[in-house]
Amino acid sequence: MADKLTQLQDALDNQLTLMYAAMNYIQTRQPYSAIPGQPNQAPDPAPLPTPDTVAAPQSAVSQLTNGDTSEQQPNGPSQPPPQPAEEVAADGRPRTPPPERPEVFNRAMRDMARDLVLQEQQIEILINHLPGLGNSEESQVMRMRELEAELREVEAERARAEEEKERMVDMLGEVIGKVKRIP
Structure with a gap:
C-alpha cells in the first residue's frame, strides 16, 4: 500500500481529471438555451436511445476505477482510459458531438457533481490522516x-x-x- 502522500497525490490527480472531464462535457454537450423573444435555432436533438440499444451508463468515477469499487484501488488507474479518436469535419476542424437533451445533460451533471464531491471527501479524509497535523514544529x-x-x-x-x-x-x-x- 502506498504512503499517505502518494495516495493524496493520486486522489488530487483524479480530482483534476474529473474536473477536466466535467468541464469538457459541459462545453461540448450542453443543450442550447432558448433566448426570450428570439426564434429557437437549435438543431433537432438526437432521438433518445432505447434501453435495449444502450448499455447502462457509468459515472465518471466508475470509468476512472475501471468499475472496481473495492478499497484496494480507491484512486483509480494510473492512466486515464483511452479516448476515441476525434472525427474531423470537411473543413478540417474537429467535429463536436451534438448537444444532449436537457434531461440527459442534467442527469449527467448530477452524476459528475456527485463524483467530484465524493473525490473531495476522500481527499479530506487523506489530509486528516496525515501524520504531524495538530503538532507544533518543536514537538x-x-x-x-x-x-x-x-x-x-x-x-x-x-x-x-x-x-x-x-x-x-x-x-x-x-x-x-x-x-x-x-x-
Whole structure:
C-alpha cells in the first residue's frame, strides 16, 4: 500500500481529471438555451436511445476505477482510459458531438457533481490522516530526536545480536568439525 502522500497525490490527480472531464462535457454537450423573444435555432436533438440499444451508463468515477469499487484501488488507474479518436469535419476542424437533451445533460451533471464531491471527501479524509497535523514544529523536532535515539539503541542491539550470531556459527563449525563419522 502506498504512503499517505502518494495516495493524496493520486486522489488530487483524479480530482483534476474529473474536473477536466466535467468541464469538457459541459462545453461540448450542453443543450442550447432558448433566448426570450428570439426564434429557437437549435438543431433537432438526437432521438433518445432505447434501453435495449444502450448499455447502462457509468459515472465518471466508475470509468476512472475501471468499475472496481473495492478499497484496494480507491484512486483509480494510473492512466486515464483511452479516448476515441476525434472525427474531423470537411473543413478540417474537429467535429463536436451534438448537444444532449436537457434531461440527459442534467442527469449527467448530477452524476459528475456527485463524483467530484465524493473525490473531495476522500481527499479530506487523506489530509486528516496525515501524520504531524495538530503538532507544533518543536514537538515534531523533539519526536524526531526521540526516534533517532531509539533507532541508535535498536541498531546497537542489532549489532550485538549479529556478533552473537557469528560467534554461535563459529562455535557450531568447531563442534561439527570435531564430530567423527562412524562407519
